[in-house]
Amino acid sequence: MEERKGFRSYFGFLMAAVGSAVGLGNIWGFPFKMGKGGGFAFLLIYLVLAAVCGAVVMLGELALGRKTGQNAVTAYRAVSSRFGWVGALAPVTAMLILSFYSALGGYCIRYLVLNVGCLFGTEWGANGLSGATVFAEATADGGMAVVYGMIFMALTAVIVALGVRGGIERFCSVGMPLLMAMLAVIILRACTLPGAAAGLRFMFVPDFTPLREDFMGVLRTAGGQMFFSLSLAAGVMITYGSYTEKKQHLARSAVTIVLCDTAVGLLAGMAVLPAAFALGAPESAMQGPALLFITLQDVFSGMGQMGFVFGIIFYGLVILAALASSVSMLEVPVAYWTDRQRQKGDKKRRRWPAVLCLTVLSGALCAITCADGLGGNGVWVPFQRFFAGAEKIPAFCDCWLDFLDMLSEGLLMPLGALLTCVMIGWVIKPETIRAEVEQEDNRFKTYRFYRICVRYIAPAVIALILWGQIRAFFG
Numbered sequence: 001m002e003e004r005k006g007f008r009s010y011f012g013f014l015m016a017a018v019g020s021a022v023g024l025g026n027i028w029g030f031p032f033k034m035g036k037g038g039g040f041a042f043l044l045i046y047l048v049l050a051a052v053c054g055a056v057v058m059l060g061e062l063a064l065g066r067k068t069g070q071n072a073v074t075a076y077r078a079v080s081s082r083f084g085w086v087g088a089l090a091p092v093t094a095m096l097i098l099s100f101y102s103a104l105g106g107y108c109i110r111y112l113v114l115n116v117g118c119l120f121g122t123e124w125g126a127n128g129l130s131g132a133t134v135f136a137e138a139t140a141d142g143g144m145a146v147v148y149g150m151i152f153m154a155l156t157a158v159i160v161a162l163g164v165r166g167g168i169e170r171f172c173s174v175g176m177p178l179l180m181a182m183l184a185v186i187i188l189r190a191c192t193l194p195g196a197a198a199g200l201r202f203m204f205v206p207d208f209t210p211l212r213e214d215f216m217g218v219l220r221t222a223g224g225q226m227f228f229s230l231s232l233a234a235g236v237m238i239t240y241g242s243y244t245e246k247k248q249h250l251a252r253s254a255v256t257i258v259l260c261d262t263a264v265g266l267l268a269g270m271a272v273l274p275a276a277f278a279l280g281a282p283e284s285a286m287q288g289p290a291l292l293f294i295t296l297q298d299v300f301s302g303m304g305q306m307g308f309v310f311g312i313i314f315y316g317l318v319i320l321a322a323l324a325s326s327v328s329m330l331e332v333p334v335a336y337w338t339d340r341q342r343q344k345g346d347k348k349r350r351r352w353p354a355v356l357c358l359t360v361l362s363g364a365l366c367a368i369t370c371a372d373g374l375g376g377n378g379v380w381v382p383f384q385r386f387f388a389g390a391e392k393i394p395a396f397c398d399c400w401l402d403f404l405d406m407l408s409e410g411l412l413m414p415l416g417a418l419l420t421c422v423m424i425g426w427v428i429k430p431e432t433i434r435a436e437v438e439q440e441d442n443r444f445k446t447y448r449f450y451r452i453c454v455r456y457i458a459p460a461v462i463a464l465i466l467w468g469q470i471r472a473f474f475g
């Protein structure tokens, strides 16, 4: 059988894994949730959750991947017959996320183009319109959104098709350091705006009231954010883990990825919140699509010509972050596909057909999401009619973006993470993970802590998160 090639270097692996983790979640979710959830108090909870759940699941996935040397689907099957089916959830979750993630990535490209247009005063610029109007037009124009969504998907597909080394590793090794440099430029600009300090105060000043008033709510927010932000429970870390070498210390890698991801979340906050506060934006415009596509565009437009240069840098960095994430999602099913070809001894084994088929599949869902705008274009209506027989239509079911997000992030991810913890903690036993970490003289010093987390703490916390989500789903 032909050799299964992985990452060329440890740096390449780290950049790919951090690239997967760092994405839209960090830029538009983390800063605001931290500010709302009590600043440093929230950060503390987030870090504890990341340590007892995030890093634990991450290490489990990395070890599972490297131990079996297989893709996410067959990795589960290889270690447990009873939990083998859990692996099948991974490509489904990854493809679902990929489809709406690409729709958003498409909007980012559109905004990059928009700022180039503004800079040169062409008609495809903002033409002096406010961010809200530009965004309303962008979402209402379903056709255009589909085109940009497809451009984003195509970029993702090309990088993945070029291979683990030639595509993903090379892109992330250059893209991630570049992203940090661009982020530094934006932070400098944002923090020197008049009124910027209010943004930093919002995000960093500790406030324990939210924790006292609604501890469960904060826990659920922090937990959901963490799973999505760390790219867990969609097979990404299993797949990337299968591309690393035995001499690498997996436990240390898992902690490094978590810390880098949190650091970028904090840095992104220092870039976007001061700018939003300097503009005097309402709180509702400080997170999600509104932050990225309305508030910040207003900030850039308000700075004169130089503002568009910053706009180009900013949307450029968001596109880099989003692409490094989307390639990781596409790689999950592609790895499964190519592994199967390898097993069958297929001589003409190629990545292209796999990438093409999976891109078309996910692209179709992406196109629906794009055409729907943010639900305003009514693409969901026929489905609503279909579900109308049901007693109660859940509130989020009027928008494709929210529906796909809820299905993947809200349900499939916590479910996958829970099952993974139960499998590692109780079926294949934490010793298996220890043996995988302690290869080639590596020592797993925090093993006892890990064991307690994976058997008791993580399953309990994830079950709590899942329970909260299900209640929201049917509530």
Ligand code: TRP
Pocket (backbone or CB within 6 Å): 020, 021, 022, 023, 024, 025, 026, 094, 097, 227, 228, 229, 230, 231, 232, 233, 234, 236, 325, 326, 328, 329
């Ligand atoms: N972590 C990415 C972000 O914060 C999103 C992401 C990439 C992801 N790969 C994933 C989320 C796999 C869930 C599963 O934007």
